[in-house]
Amino acid sequence: MRLFIAEKPSLGRAIAASLGVIKNEKGYITCKNGDVVTWCIGHLLELAEPEAYDEKYKSWSLDTLPIFPKEWILIPTDSSKEQLDVVLEQIKKATVLVNAGDPDREGDLLINEVIEYANVSNDIKENALRVLINDLNPKAIETAINNLEPNSKRIPISNAALCRSRADWLLGMNITRACSVLAKRKGHDNVLHVGRVQTPTIQLVVKRDIEIANFKPVDFFEVEAQFTHADIPFKAKLQNKKRIDKKDVAESMITNIAGQPATVTLCETKRAKSQPPLPFSLRTLQEAMSSKYGYGAKETLDIAQSLYETHKITSYPRTDKNYLSTIKEDEIPLIIENLEGLNDTPLAQWASDADMSLRSPCWNDKKLEDSAHTAIIPTTRAPDLDALSEAEHNVYTAIASRYLAQFYPTAEDDNTTIKIQSGEHEFKTTGKIEIKKGWRTVLAKEKSDTEEQSLPSLTKDQSIDCTNAEVISKKPLHLNLTPKVRYFRQCVTLAKR
CATH class of the missing domain: 1.10.290.10 (Topoisomerase I, domain 4)
Structure with a gap:
């Protein structure tokens, strides 16, 4: 009998439908060609508490730390004992086991730990198979079933999840007990939970909250000059190495710019092609x-x-x-x-x-x-x-x-960059002309509040007049973000690292 062990009921039923259902039983489905499909409900097993290893761990004390199990103990979760019994009973009858966990390291481990817990023979374990299903439609499942691979091939991936699980246990159990015992000596009776992921994540949130609470918005200033050539006016921004945080400093720059001759130091246009953004992860x-x-x-x-x-x-x-x-x-x-x-x-x-x-x-x-x-x-x-x-x-x-x-041509733009020197000050502006819309037909961004300005054709070392200059007050952009976006963007930045 070939037994498929799925990670969850929905996946199990989808596999059974592809194999051909004969009869729905409690916790499993019999299928054509003698196949049987059963399923877990998430993790059916969990790592035991410290006291399962030794009675002395029932009492929390620094004297018993650190706790390092020599042989790890798995126990049934309270909510899934009934389904675990069903799975174990079917494993006893099986001649071939198929790991049908989700196609990730957690899915690998979730089924493998049940197989280990069932104490099957080495022969059954070594000949176990793995099915990787990314799509729950019948054709995709049928293709996956027709391309079974040895379960042993993914044992290193399963072991990575196992290491993560045990690392969570070791850090959580030991540091939680240590912090709680020390806190109790200072008059705190609550358990201070520490987790490998939970604690640094909370620290990020708290630190960010403190930064937001203590943040005092300070306006900064930019200098924008208007130039004209061939009756085409355009604006360019002063390039300053440091942010200008005093208005009078910015205003003093205007007096040295407006009405003064300037020189074009760069005017170049480059054709840029861009591929569509990749599909989503x-x-x-x-x-x-x-x-x-x-x-x-x-x-x-x-x-x-x-x-x-x-x-x-x-x-x-x-x-x-x-x-x-x-x-x-x-x-x-x-x-x-x-x-x-x-x-x-x-x-x-x-x-x-x-x-x-x-x-x-x-x-x-x-x-x-x-x-x-x-x-x-x-x-x-x-x-x-x-x-x-x-x-x-x-x-x-x-x-x-x-x-x-992905099935649209590349997008093409002509990107123009102009740099202008006015005395000791450099100004820069850019412009973009869309040549081919390409994939932007599908993924067009909403138009911004500011239109792309038209830029004249200029040559290097050409003289140009500055007709006007003004100081623009700016505020830090992140003040406009909602709390949800503030925290989420920080997490995304962390994930990229």
Whole structure:
């Protein structure tokens, strides 16, 4: 009997549907060809508390620290004992085990720790298989099942998750006890919880809160001059190494600029080509949704998980990859056809105009070596937009738009830079003329409040008159950010490091 052990019920049912359901049982499904599918409900097992290793640890004391288990003990979680019994019973009957955890290191470990707990023979363990499912649609699952690989191949990845889990335990159990005991000596009765991730994250939030509370906004000033050539006026900004924080200093510069002759030191125009932004990883999706809609990181993850698991219209969301495998090129026509069928929507028009012969840099197998994930993209299932909530619709549209942009030409602009010297002061301005819209047809940014200014054709060493100059008062931009965006941007910066 071949037993598939899925990470969660929804994945288990999807696998069973692909195999061919014979009968739904309590906690498992029998399928055609003698296959059986069962599932975990998240982690069925957890690391035992210190007192499970030795009675002396029941009493919190510095004398018993540090605690380093020689043999680690796993125990059933309180909420999943019943399902664990079902899984263990099916493992006893199996001749082949298939790890069907989510395609990440946590998914690897979650199933492997149950197999270890079941104390199966070395032969069963060594011959266990792994199925990697990124898409819950039948065709994708069938393809994954037809491409099973040895579970042993991903043991190093599983061990990485195991190391993380044990590191969390060692740090959390030891430092929490140490801090709590010391705090109690100072009259604090509460447990002071310390975690490997939790504590530094809280420290970041507290530190940021203190910075915000103590922040005193101070205006700064910029000097902007207006020049004219061939009846074309344009503005250029004073290039100052340090921010000008005193208005009278800025105003004194104006008197030395306005009405004075100036010299063009640089005027060059370069043609720039840009590729479309890569499809989304979870982090870049969270960043984009925070910026556009104010969605929190968890909120975006929950929405993406729903699109993947409930609606089955996007691929696996917990990915750190922005690239796509060339294997998935076969799906392009069907995905675009499905999007083209979304009548009276921008997605339909963009899909209709997409050039499927184009390949952006996102199609890169080398970037996906040793990875079970690809970027988040639409699946081959035709989406029912009416079945989506507003937030789901927003996130799906963003994912589908990024995908469609990969089938549009590069965008091209003529970028002009002008530098002007007026006495000891240098001014600089830039201008951009869009030559080819390309992928911006799909991912066009909203127009800014300031239009791109027209720039005259100038030559180096040419004299030019400054017709006016003014001081502009500025405020620090970050004061306009909401707390949610302030904290999220800091986390994104940390993640990039």
